[in-house]
Amino acid sequence: MISILNDNNLVSSNIPFFQIFLLLLIILLILIVKRFRMSIKHENRIKDFSIAPDEDILIINHYRMNYIKFINYLSFYFRDSVFLNKYAKYYEPYVGIVNNYYKSGLEFIISEIVFSILTLLSIDILLILNGYILTPFGFVMTILLSYGFIAFNHYKKFNNYRKEIKKSFYEFMTILLALLKDNSFIQSLDLVINKTKGSVNKELNKMKRDLEYGLSIHDAFVRCYERTKIREFNIIAEYIYVIPNIGGNTSDSFDLSYTTLLEKSKMERKVFNKTLGMYMFLVLLSLIPLFVFLNYLVFNYEYFFYITSTIMGRLIIFAIIILYLVYILSIRFIVRGSVRL
Amino acid sequence: MTKIKNKIDRLGYHAPLNYVKFTRIRFLTTLFLFIYLLFILTKDYFYAPIITILYYNLFRVVLVDWPLNIYIARYEREAIRFFELVKLSLTKGNNIENALELTAKYFNSELSYAYIAALIEVKFGKSLVEAINDMELPSSIVKNALVSLTKKELKSKNKLEVMDNVIEVLKNNADIEMQKRINKVPLQVLVVLLVIFVPLMLLIIYAKDIVMIFN
Incomplete structure (x- = not known):
């Protein structure tokens, strides 16, 4: 009753037709690729005498850009879907971090769906060539597992980015606080950016861009929290908002936030070590x-x-x-x- | 009923159910469960009382006790940050009442919402001390801290010392709670090992025998 492969007589008698159809498709694909390679050969002969891009022309890059164009087209087609846009908000922080190809959360969701459908098709083809076919249960399981695989991949990359920032958070905060006594916030942020590298550098550059566009320091930290979901940024933003209304300065807000976050990290490390x-x-x-x-x-x-x-x-x-x-x-x-x- | 009412009132708007609905649903579901286990399953009469007693207690524990413990811990941690901000505003020249009002107005926390509700009662004629004494807070330590701050006998010089003592008491309490939580971990791990790991290993080793018994 619960099985992935179907051994019905009706279906198994029609499998040779499926196999012939698939073989023809594969031959067609090979011919298309061969034709494309011929055109690239001709292009390479003229390359030395024309204005060319910096990168060499590779077939895989061409197909990758076509795949991304296809996903852009699908995201344009589904741009008004309420269901997909609701879940696209959760994928907005992934833009620029997980991938440089997709520019919105909707494209991430659609790429995951397309990936799961492509895995389903490829598994179907391999099974048909061997004489089997998928049941509805197998159909659902392949879609779920492939979607989970790619979604987990994206989430893991984003989480690694967040962990890197959390690790080096207190280092760059100490440097920032030391520099804030003599410089303004943007100047000290510039000096900190020169000393850091990797994901922290990326995030602080984004914050610097927000400040150059005219946002306040509070808004810059709030946007940083919304992108990375690291609670330390939210706490700093809270203090920057509250303390000037109570009677203090921005330097008081940074000092108090730093002491509270240090105590929090000490407690976490205590629990971790024990x-x-x-x-x-x-x-x-x-x-x-x-x-x-x-x-x-x-x-x-x-x-x-x-x-x-x-x-x-x-x-x-x-x-x-x-x-x-x-x-x-x-x-x-x-x-x-x-x-x- | 009064015990459950007190616990659910301490949860405030985080409570899942009214205490009347809570007791009614608990009673009816345990009754149906007992009847089902006794008569419909037609197995031994041994399991029914044990399972119903466990269900009756776990219903309260899962819906009220655990959320209340988590809520109290979060409340006390937010109170530390609240009082640190009050101390900062005192050092900048405000008096206690203004400092408490400003932090409650601008700092988002459960304690500030409760304090603003008390200030509304002050507008209608109560004194501040009365309003704070009538506040229903989940943790008694925070309430005692607020009461100690708004006493009339305090002079202006001692207020910073009182603030320091209040913050120190709350931080020591948080350390003790953390230590208690760490000490509970081995017991919880033992329960997980007995309930999940041992059946898992038995299933892996005796899977073939179980299949042969059922077939």
Whole structure:
């Protein structure tokens, strides 16, 4: 009942037609690529005598730009969709950080959907060439897994960017505070940008651009928080707004925010150091199920053939995967729950 | 009913249910669960009382106790930042009442909302001390800190010392709560290991035997 591949007689009798059609498609694609390569060869002969771009002409770049143009066209076509625009807001911070190709959150969502459809098509083609076809359950599973894979990839890249900023946050804050005593905010920001590199440099350049366009320091920090979702920027923005209304200066706001954030980081480090031993032990313990699974695969792989042939066995495997994920998430929640101000 | 009412009032607008609805839903769901487990499952009569008692207590714990603990911890951490801002405005020349009013007006936190509600009562004729005593705050430490700040016997020179003491008390309390949380971690990890890890390993090892029993 729950199966990915279909072995129906009706479908298997028509598979040769699918296979012939796919072979013809593949031959067509090869001819198109060959024709394109001939045109590039001709272009390269004239290249030395014409105004050419700095990059060499590569086929993969051409297809990549065509793919991006296709996604731009689709995002223009779906620009009025309320459903997609609602979720595009969550992908706005990814622009410029995860990728330099996509300029809006909507394009990220559409690229993920297109990627999942392309994986589905490629898996379908490979299966048809071997004599199988996907059932509806397999159809849904491939779409979900491929969408999850690419979405997780994007999220991981963005999270690495955020972690880099968090690591070096207190370093550049100390330098900034030391420079604020003698310089204005933009001048001290310039001097800090020259000393930093990587993701911190990118983020501070964006802040500097906001200030050059005329925004206040409070708005610049708020926009920084909305882009990176790092709470330290929100706390600094709060203090910059509140303290002048209470009777203080901007230098008082920076000093007070720095002391509070230092205390927060001290508490976090205390918790981290005290729970580090237990966390390492639990991580090693979580590798034991994988070790057992690998043992079975290497020494007795027929174990899983017997289990997956029954419904009860598939339910047990599903329960094992769910329990494993719950275990990992619960340990992370208990031991590494964050300290928030 | 009064115990639950007090806890739900402390949650304020974060509470999931009114205390009357809470008790009614809890009673009805435990009753239906008990009847279902006794008569419809037609298994042993051993599990029904145990599961219903666990459900009855977990209903309160999950919906009221845990959110209340998280809320109190967040409230006390925000109160530290509130009082640090009040101390800053005192050093710039304001008196206590103006400092509290300005920070409550411009600093977004639960304590500032409660203080603004107390100031509205002051406009209608109450004195500030009365309004602060009538405030219903989730944590008693913050309330005692506010009461100590607005006493009439304080002179202008001692106010900064009182502020320092208040902030020190709140920070020590936060350290103690953090230590308690760290000490609870081994117990929670043990529960997770017993409830999740041991069944997981048993499933992996005895999967084939379970399938053979069911087939």
